[in-house]
Amino acid sequence: MKIVACIKQVPDTTDVRIDPETRTLVREGVESITNPFDEYAVEEALLAKEKYGGEVHVITMGPPQAIEVLKNALAVGADYVYLVSDRDFAGSDMWATAYTLAQAIKKIGAVDLVICGKQAIDGDTAQVGPGVATQLSLPQLTYVSKIREIDVEDNRIVVERMLEDGKEVVESLLPTLITVVKDINEPRLPSLLGIKKAAKAEIPTWTTEDLPVDKAKCGLEGSPTEVIRVFTPEPRGGGEVLEGELTETIPLLIDKLMDAKVIK
Amino acid sequence: MARLLIDEEACTGCEACVEECPYGALEMKGDVVTVNEKCTFCGACVDVCPVEAIALEKEEKEAEGVDISQYKDVWVFIEHKRGRITNVSFELLGEGRKLADSLGCKLSGMLMGDGVEECAQEAIKYGADTVYLTEGPVLKEYRTDSYAAGAVNLIRKYKPDIVIFGATTQGRDFAGTVATTIYTGLTADCTGLDIDPETKLLRQTRPAFGGNIMATILCQNHRPQMATVRPKVFAMPEKDDSRTGEIIREPLPIDEDKVRTKILDFVQGAETVNLVDAEIIVSGGRGVGGSENFAVIRELAHVLGGALGASRAAVDAGWIPYEHQVGQTGRTVRPKIYIACGISGAIQHQAGMKTSEIIVAINKDPEAPIFKIATYGVVADIFQAVPMLTQEFKKLLAR
Numbered sequence: 001m002k003i004v005a006c007i008k009q010v011p012d013t014t015d016v017r018i019d020p021e022t023r024t025l026v027r028e029g030v031e032s033i034t035n036p037f038d039e040y041a042v043e044e045a046l047l048a049k050e051k052y053g054g055e056v057h058v059i060t061m062g063p064p065q066a067i068e069v070l071k072n073a074l075a076v077g078a079d080y081v082y083l084v085s086d087r088d089f090a091g092s093d094m095w096a097t098a099y100t101l102a103q104a105i106k107k108i109g110a111v112d113l114v115i116c117g118k119q120a121i122d123g124d125t126a127q128v129g130p131g132v133a134t135q136l137s138l139p140q141l142t143y144v145s146k147i148r149e150i151d152v153e154d155n156r157i158v159v160e161r162m163l164e165d166g167k168e169v170v171e172s173l174l175p176t177l178i179t180v181v182k183d184i185n186e187p188r189l190p191s192l193l194g195i196k197k198a199a200k201a202e203i204p205t206w207t208t209e210d211l212p213v214d215k216a217k218c219g220l221e222g223s224p225t226e227v228i229r230v231f232t233p234e235p236r237g238g239g240e241v242l243e244g245e246l247t248e249t250i251p252l253l254i255d256k257l258m259d260a261k262v263i264k
Numbered sequence: 265m266a267r268l269l270i271d272e273e274a275c276t277g278c279e280a281c282v283e284e285c286p287y288g289a290l291e292m293k294g295d296v297v298t299v300n301e302k303c304t305f306c307g308a309c310v311d312v313c314p315v316e317a318i319a320l321e322k323e324e325k326e327a328e329g330v331d332i333s334q335y336k337d338v339w340v341f342i343e344h345k346r347g348r349i350t351n352v353s354f355e356l357l358g359e360g361r362k363l364a365d366s367l368g369c370k371l372s373g374m375l376m377g378d379g380v381e382e383c384a385q386e387a388i389k390y391g392a393d394t395v396y397l398t399e400g401p402v403l404k405e406y407r408t409d410s411y412a413a414g415a416v417n418l419i420r421k422y423k424p425d426i427v428i429f430g431a432t433t434q435g436r437d438f439a440g441t442v443a444t445t446i447y448t449g450l451t452a453d454c455t456g457l458d459i460d461p462e463t464k465l466l467r468q469t470r471p472a473f474g475g476n477i478m479a480t481i482l483c484q485n486h487r488p489q490m491a492t493v494r495p496k497v498f499a500m501p502e503k504d505d506s507r508t509g510e511i512i513r514e515p516l517p518i519d520e521d522k523v524r525t526k527i528l529d530f531v532q533g534a535e536t537v538n539l540v541d542a543e544i545i546v547s548g549g550r551g552v553g554g555s556e557n558f559a560v561i562r563e564l565a566h567v568l569g570g571a572l573g574a575s576r577a578a579v580d581a582g583w584i585p586y587e588h589q590v591g592q593t594g595r596t597v598r599p600k601i602y603i604a605c606g607i608s609g610a611i612q613h614q615a616g617m618k619t620s621e622i623i624v625a626i627n628k629d630p631e632a633p634i635f636k637i638a639t640y641g642v643v644a645d646i647f648q649a650v651p652m653l654t655q656e657f658k659k660l661l662a663r
């Protein structure tokens with residue numbers, strides 16, 4: 001099986017804080033990490049390879065320093081990695097990102113399974129997975145919490161999807177694209193050998209020259225949406241800390257909650 | 265290609281833009297600022313520069329041959345589960361009505377399913393003027409292929425100006441496919457929508473970076489303008505039984521054998537109230553200390569008719585299944601009342617619950633960050649405070 005995992009480098013929002021005075025983002029010391037959901041995507045790709053055979057390809061689109069997330073992927077066992085990077089890709093929205101990734105996946109060719117994270121924690125859109133599937137004319141299975149089985153002979157996959165009110169068990173034809181939630185697995189740590197191998201690896205970079213892309217559909221130009229304003233939200237003010245013994249504070253809290261007329 | 269232009273003469277080196285940039289793309293080189301390759305051309309720096317030294321140069325976009333003037337009306341995707349319209353669709357009908365009124369156009373519902381005409385009538389009573397209805401056995405259950413085929417067909421034929429969807433698992437699965445097929449913009453997970461009074465464009469506001477920043481987004485040259493909107497952002501509209509409207513039927517342009525997925529089973533979740541629909545959520549964190557102890561939290565949730573949530577620490581410890589996790593790597597919730605018990609309030613937890621209307625924090629550490637965002641805080645041991653709350657509510661609500 002040829003499996004492709006799409007991963008993104010994102011700022012570690014653990015470190016992103018708002019300066020209460022200036023109400024701006026404090027970025028000092030903010031590290032870049034692999035989008036947490038994408039670590040599950042890579043792990044699931046490796047697990048599928050171990051079980052059903054094949055190769056794991058990992059791809060990221062981003063600035064040159066996004067190569068770091070690919071090194072991590074190599075260190076845990078990815079077979080091939082690719083950096084999709086060009087100034088012409090900058091400013092891509094969901095549409096342009098999905099288009100570019102899809103063109104890159106076409107170049108990898110003859111894919112059986114594409115795995116994305118449920119969403120990226122910077123943009124939080126959760127739309128790139130469906131976008132890539134649509135661009136590649138693949139069926140999509142989003143919010144997957146378990147791969148039950150893959151039948152390579154018969155080109156079928158059965159998964160569980162985590163919906164609001166329960167789990168749906170769905171079967172799809174292969175090739176297909178899935179997006180995964182955190183529950184699906186426990187990502188492994190890199191081995192020492194893996195880290196060494198990754199450090200030495202030559203990582204191919206694909207620019208607009210290397211991919212079958214129409215530049216008019218890439219980056220800011222190709223993006224139908226346009227950000228016109230970025231601002232910090234009103235900080236949510238801390239409210240009241242109810243002081244005193246519980247025998248006083250609990251009835252007081254109950255009064256306040258009943259006032260909201262939600263509890264019936 | 266777009267470029268960020270920095271006027272080195274004008275730049276005073278105040279670093280206001282460096283702080284504002286959400287991507288860390290601006291750096292000081294000597295006395296002036298320079299832009300590095302992390303720039304995504306979001307424009308946050310342009311507005312903040314006090315001396316107008318930064319400009320964003322964009323190439324004029326070709327309008328892709330889309331004749332925008334042909335597109336009119338506001339559409340709401342009517343999501344339903346087993347014949348009942350979901351709450352978020354009602355909320356969107358209410359908001360869609362306002363958008364349609366301010367544009368002076370019609371509000372329509374887009375409905376797909378099998379034997380769901382009653383839902384169409386219901387949508388009209390909640391504000392729709394027309395409902396585009398596509399029915400058939402292939403649409404009995406939501407599947408991306410069949411629903412997207414139905415929606416793309418309708419949108420291409422009737423050309424709505426705006427289409428909004430609930431940001432549910434279904435809405436987010438579906439809208440991404442539709443927008444990609446049509447080549448139009450899609451703004452995900454909005455928390456605000458309004459019409460620009462001059463340009464009549466839909467201004468779509470959404471949180472990013474776990475709610476640390478907000479962005480307002482437009483879709484200028486492509487149609488329809490599409491957005492998914494979080495549940496519970498907009499109020500539930502009143503039902504008006506006297507309203508009448510038109511139902512327009514469209515056939516489905518796809519057969520069962522073209523649908524590439526098949527639903528084999530659905531396993532209902534264990535809880536009666538799900539987190540996303542819940543008005544009240546009671547959540548437990550590491551402070552709960554073990555799976556048996558969750559009974560204390562669950563009982564309060566039960567008495568209040570609410571749902572049970574958890575922090576990642578509690579989920580990772582194996583005390584409660586992942587479906588309950590609230591936060592960046594769990595679910596985003598927006599109840600009227602969120603009661604956090606033994607949860608410190610890490611930024612990733614906050615990302616999933618910060619927009620709740622009322623937040624109650626019960627924690628024995630007065631320094632816990634959760635108190636900074638809590639509407640009401642109680643510094644106490646949860647094993648004393650929570651059972652007391654449960655008992656008092658039981659008496660009060662006669663349960």
Ligand SMILES: Cc1cc2nc3c(=O)[nH]c(=O)nc-3n(C[C@H](O)[C@H](O)[C@H](O)COP(=O)(O)OP(=O)(O)OC[C@H]3O[C@@H](n4cnc5c(N)ncnc54)[C@H](O)[C@@H]3O)c2cc1C
Pocket residue numbers: 014036548549550551552574575576577578589590591592593594595605606607608609610611612613616626627628629632644645646647
């Ligand atoms: C990439 C990433 C994604 C993440 N995603 C999420 C996410 O989606 N959701 C999430 O919740 N977290 C997430 N986290 C984890 C997050 O950073 C915190 O570690 C987690 O939220 C902490 O959970 P907690 O508040 O239950 O535990 P703690 O931080 O350990 O807090 C426990 C609190 O309980 C209090 N306490 C203890 N005993 C009692 C008692 N008897 N009575 C009263 N109070 C008591 C303590 O004072 C303490 O404040 C993520 C982290 C990372 C790195």
Ligand SMILES: Nc1ncnc2c1ncn2[C@@H]1O[C@H](COP(=O)(O)O)[C@@H](O)[C@H]1O
Pocket residue numbers: 006007008035037038041059060061062094097101115116117118119120121123124125126127128129
């Ligand atoms: N620039 C990118 N490069 C590679 N994969 C991406 C990129 N952006 C998004 N993805 C994939 O799409 C998923 C959803 O991202 P998003 O739609 O941005 O929330 C991520 O978890 C990744 O798997």
